[in-house]
Amino acid sequence: METILLVDSSSLIYSAFFRYGIYNYKQQPIAVIFGFIQRVIKLADKYNTNNFIFCFDSKRNLRKKFYPEYKQQRNNKSDEDILLAKLRKKQETKLKFELMKIGFKNVFYKPGYEADDLLAYLAEKLKSKNVIMVTNDKDMFQCLDYCDLLNPKDKKHYSRSKFIKEYNLFPDQWPLAKAIGGCDSDNIKGIKGVSDPKSPTSKAIKYINGELKKGVVYNRIISEEGQNIIQRNLKLTKCPYKNKDFKLNILQNDITRFSFMKFINRYQFYKLLDDGKWKKLIND
Secondary structure, three states, X not given: OOEEEEEEHHHHHHHHHHHHOXXXXXXXXXXXXXXXXXXXXXXXXXHOOOOEEEEOOOOOEHHHHHOOOOOHHHHOOOHHHHHHHHHHHHHHHHHHHHHHHHOOOOEEOOOEOOHHHHHHHHHHHOOOOEEEEEOOOHHHHHHOOOOEEEOOOOOOEEOHHHHHHHHOOOHHHHHHHHHHHEEOOOOEEOOOOOOOOOOOOOHHXXXXXXXXXXXXXXXXXXXXXXHHHHHHHHHHHOOOHHHOXXXXXXXXXXXXXXXXXXXXXXXXXXXXXXXXXXXXXOOO
8 A cells, every 4th residue: 555645734834934034045045945845755764655645734723822822932032033934935835836846645633623623634534545754743643543653853753652651641632631731832721730741751651541630730730710711721732633524635736757857957956866766756
């Protein structure tokens, strides 16, 4: 069965940005696009597939409307960081159109929603297929009932069984663990005394498994206030947001040698042709 690669585009964009920056050697602001496509080619070669689905975040965020503190810490940036973010965002916008011009038919983003919401929706929709989700976002552990996960940053590959063995938790319990412990990267405040669950020793995981049965933290979790916090946070940690049905239709990619070479010539990305791995992307 052919592998489908379900890509959290933000993960690859940030990976490309941190490796190459914004500008190429000619000081053109196209380095992120180069780095992104370079990683797509490597994935195509590794898994012998051109069956990619790309999901992007939207600018508007419904979670932030529901919980104003959501990801608020990311607003504390220097002027230089703000400028770099704007330049990176411009390349992201270009990239969406370039992917479609190349022949990738499944490039998705929905106003108000995050890539995570689309990824979770598609993972369940494609659960009968051989799907690998490419993301460095641990929130997506909740999708391991439907697909495997590949972290493009550290190359770590998670299956459902590996996750259960490592965290002593089932994938569908992950949003609850995050709701109890909170999420540092998303600025979601959990129960006082419980940290973001980053290991099986987390009090959140111990509570879910019945290993935490008494004490101050236990009492906070089961209190009315604690349960209200958990119910609020579950709306933030569970994907898709509010169980949204996006009704996304998956199409067959149509990547021709001609369309890919037009992209290469347009940006003069000839280095991407050096090892021939790009040919794994081509349908014809």
